[in-house]
Amino acid sequence: xxxxxxxxxxxxxxxxxxxxxxxxxxxxxxxxxxxxxxxxxxxxxxxxxxxxxxxxxxxxxxxxxxxxxxxxxxxxxxxxxxxxxxxxxxxxxxxxxxxxxxxxxxxxxxxxxxxxxxxxxxxxxxxxxxxxxxxxxxxxxxxxxxxxxxxxxxxxxxxxxxxxxxxxxxxxxxxxxxxxxxxxxxxxxxxxxxxxxxxxxxxxxxxxxxxxxxxxxxxxxxxxxxxxxxxxxxxxxxxxxxxx
Numbered sequence: 001x002x003x004x005x006x007x008x009x010x011x012x013x014x015x016x017x018x019x020x021x022x023x024x025x026x027x028x029x030x031x032x033x034x035x036x037x038x039x040x041x042x043x044x045x046x047x048x049x050x051x052x053x054x055x056x057x058x059x060x061x062x063x064x065x066x067x068x069x070x071x072x073x074x075x076x077x078x079x080x081x082x083x084x085x086x087x088x089x090x091x092x093x094x095x096x097x098x099x100x101x102x103x104x105x106x107x108x109x110x111x112x113x114x115x116x117x118x119x120x121x122x123x124x125x126x127x128x129x130x131x132x133x134x135x136x137x138x139x140x141x142x143x144x145x146x147x148x149x150x151x152x153x154x155x156x157x158x159x160x161x162x163x164x165x166x167x168x169x170x171x172x173x174x175x176x177x178x179x180x181x182x183x184x185x186x187x188x189x190x191x192x193x194x195x196x197x198x199x200x201x202x203x204x205x206x207x208x209x210x211x212x213x214x215x216x217x218x219x220x221x222x223x224x225x226x227x228x229x230x231x232x233x234x235x236x237x238x239x240x241x242x243x244x
Contacts, residue, residue, distance in 0.1 A: 003065055005030045005145055005177040006051055011060035012202075013046055020046045022202025023060070030066075030144070033171065033178040035192035037185065037232065042198040044181040048149050051179060066144035066177065071151045075134040077122040083133050084109065084118040090141040108136040111170065128159040135167065139174070146171060148180040152187070161216050164190050168212070185228045186219045195224075197231050206231065 006028040013021040020043040028034050036044050049055040050062060052070045077086045088105045109115045112132045122130060131151055138146060152160045168191055171178050182188050188195050190212055199205040210224050219225060 003030075004028060004063070005032070005066045006068075006179070007061075007063040008050070009061045009063070011050060011062070012058045013043075013050060013055060014058050019202050021050065021057075021060075024203045026196070026204060028145075028177060028179060030177055031175055033168075033191060033193045034180070035188035035195045036179065036181045036198060037183070037188045037195055037228065038198035038200075039183055039232065042200045043202065044183075044198055045149055047198070048147055048179065048181045052147050064145070067142065068145040068147055069138035069141055069143035070147040071131075071134050071138050071149070073150050073153055075122070075130040077125075077130055077133055077137075079122050081121075082118065083114055083120050083122075083125070086122070086133055087114075087136045087140050089137055104142065105140055108139055111173075112136050112166075126159075127155050128163055131155070131163060132166070135170070139176075143176070145177045145179070148178070150181055150183070153182075153184075160187075165216075167191065185225065185232055186216070189213070189219055189222050189225060189228070190216060195228065197228075199234070 004027040006026070008024055008026040011021045011024040012019060024047070036047060038044050046055060048070070050057060052068060053062070054070070078089065081089070084105065087108060088102065109118050112135070114129070114132060114136060117125065117129060125133065134151070152163050155163065164187060180191055189210065192210065192212065194207060194209045196207045197205045208224060208228070213219055213222055
């Protein structure tokens with residue numbers, strides 16, 4: 001096993017008297033697709049924000065050998081910019097300029113099927129289109145690690161399935177390492193090569209390595225699905241009511 005793309009060691013993060021992360025250890029290997037699964041209140045989003053460098057740890061250590069980018073639940077597109085300019089936004093920041101090229105933006109627009117929409121504004125986009133723009137914007141700075149916080153949770157089921165398929169193909173073709181937070185067992189199984197379960201204890205309760213199915217129609221018969229559903233139901237009984 002080589003050098004981890006992301007590594008958390010003894011991570012502790014508290015809010016008031018509650019330890020959301022309590023000595024959590026986590027390794028994510030290059031090109032691994034990790035789904036962090038658990039009900040609301042188990043600290044999934046906190047863990048992702050720590051991995052993104054958006055939340056400082058109270059103790060413990062985050063080691064990151066790669067450039068990371070984050071996609072949130074809402075697209076957060078700038079309404080006065082076109083699709084092309086939203087995707088190219090990262091190039092305005094000094095820290096990204098050395099690895100930013102307009103040719104890459106054009107490539108991403110075509111790769112993600114956004115070419116015909118390049119001149120459109122966010123209020124002209126569907127929810128699925130807007131979220132594709134958000135992912136393209138994150139990838140425009142050429143990260144090696146993509147972090148996603150339930151990016152499809154607000155979409156209708158059909159659009160969600162289409163975007164899951166699209167995301168898996170896109171990150172595979174680009175050779176990215178992925179960490180996605182979700183409370184959806186089927187989404188975790190479809191997207192991930194490994195799954196980590198949080199149960200509100202502040203640590204990873206269990207981790208599985210898995211082979212994603214070829215298509216959504218095969219999820220019902222996936223060998224790991226019932227085990228994950230059972231684990232999820234047990235987490236619902238032990239998770240706190242709310243966690244940041």
